[in-house]
Amino acid sequence: EAQVTQNPRYLITVTGKKLTVTCSQNMNHEYMSWYRQDPGLGLRQIYYSMNVEVTDKGDVPEGYKVSRKEKRNFPLILESPSPNQTSLYFCASSSNTLQETQYFGPGTRLLVL
Amino acid sequence: GESVGLHLPTLSVQEGDNSIINCAYSNSASDYFIWYKQESGKGPQFIIDIRSNMDKRQGQRVTVLLNKTVKHLSLQIAATQPGDSAVYFCAENTGGFKTIFGAGTRLFVKA
Numbered sequence: 140e141a142q143v144t145q146n147p148r149y150l151i152t153v154t155g156k157k158l159t160v161t162c163s164q165n166m167n168h169e170y171m172s173w174y175r176q177d178p179g180l181g182l183r184q185i186y187y188s189m190n191v192e193v194t195d196k197g198d199v200p201e202g203y204k205v206s207r208k209e210k211r212n213f214p215l216i217l218e219s220p221s222p223n224q225t226s227l228y229f230c231a232s233s234s235n236t237l238q239e240t241q242y243f244g245p246g247t248r249l250l251v252l
Numbered sequence: 253g254e255s256v257g258l259h260l261p262t263l264s265v266q267e268g269d270n271s272i273i274n275c276a277y278s279n280s281a282s283d284y285f286i287w288y289k290q291e292s293g294k295g296p297q298f299i300i301d302i303r304s305n306m307d308k309r310q311g312q313r314v315t316v317l318l319n320k321t322v323k324h325l326s327l328q329i330a331a332t333q334p335g336d337s338a339v340y341f342c343a344e345n346t347g348g349f350k351t352i353f354g355a356g357t358r359l360f361v362k363a
Contacts, residue, residue, distance in 0.1 A: 170349060172351075181353040181354050182353040187349050189349060195349070197350060198352075229295050229296070243296045245295050
């Protein structure tokens with residue numbers, strides 16, 4: 140089954156404790172992206188990757204890092220989480236055509252205390 | 253499931269009626285538009301898309317209308333069903349890798 144998976148689905152952590160949210164897709168997509176979703180703000184793009192070892196900032200990259208060492212995986216790293224990063228996070232992927240629809244993962248709910 | 257938007261515009265319709273969800277997009281250079289549906293506890297799911305060289309596109313029970321003059325997009329759902337209850341997002345793309353999402357509209361379908 141074609142899908143995007145994220146882990147963990149739920150995470151509670153404390154300020155400053157590094158964490159990684161994993162994202163994996165099995166569709167051989169070249170493009171992957173991370174979004175955060177906050178009430179009333181829709182989805183805002185954090186980072187995206189056009190291919191292995193090629194990443195770029197989205198609209199809200201501060202406080203986040205990403206890496207793309209393999210085509211299927213695109214982890215999101217919070218080196219020093221802060222309470223304003225409490226949010227619902229989605230990973231998405233699409234084929235390399237610039238205007239292809241994105242397939243979203245199920246989301247990761249993060250609470251930073 | 254998770255709440256994805258506590259203060260979203262809300263549309264309430266009777267089962268069987270048609271629904272119209274509106275969206276104003278921001279960038280006149282955007283040339284590709286997508287509607288997504290998000291059910292509680294799930295990620296957004298593609299519904300229908302339209303490119304800027306079109307003003308209407310139809311799918312199964314859904315129609316998207318694009319008015320580039322006023323930068324307006326609408327999603328029409330025919331014969332709305334309880335399973336259509338969700339949050340609906342419009343998204344725009346200017347041809348690059350960045351996609352801009354609207355804040356969303358919550359659709360309630362009354363049985």
